[in-house]
């Protein structure tokens with residue numbers, strides 16, 4: 001029976017094929033990982049978001065809101081505390097640097113994941129005050145039409161609604177005054 005003596009760095013043909021397949025698989029995995037890394041980071045120019053406006057972006061595959069709050073909106077955040085389920089953001093729904101009165105790095109900007117914490121619908125931005133359909137005590141916020149959950153302009157959930165917790169705040173930072181980066185690795189660098 002013929003046999004081969006392989007040099008230490010020489011593999012038999014079948015092993016070579018396996019090695020090539022393995023390499024292609026590794027390349028594909030590496031490429032996929034690169035795509036995921038790219039998707040895990042979103043840089044957004046926020047210069048064009050005027051006070052009161054909401055920009056919806058995507059990160060990664062989920063809506064992310066960037067709301068430029070007006071002075072009135074910021075002041076209003078304190079007024080609604082007694083009606084909120086978790087006004088101090090004690091539940092782990094945000095990075096440590098967003099566990100504050102405005103749930104943000106900069107009071108003028110809210111960065112939040114636009115997915116209701118009840119069953120995952122996308123709430124509607126309703127900045128209007130006391131509209132007929134939401135009642136006289138509505139001071140602006142986010143309303144989820146699926147089952148009626150309400151969130152204030154910091155993404156904090158009101159009491160007595162189906163949603164169990166505040167909206168998520170994704171990891172983010174400001175690279176410059178008008179450049180925001182949402183980055184999955186922001187809080188867990190490699």
Ligand code: FES
Nearest residue numbers: 116118119144147
């Ligand atoms: S999914 Fe928003 S209230 Fe149910």
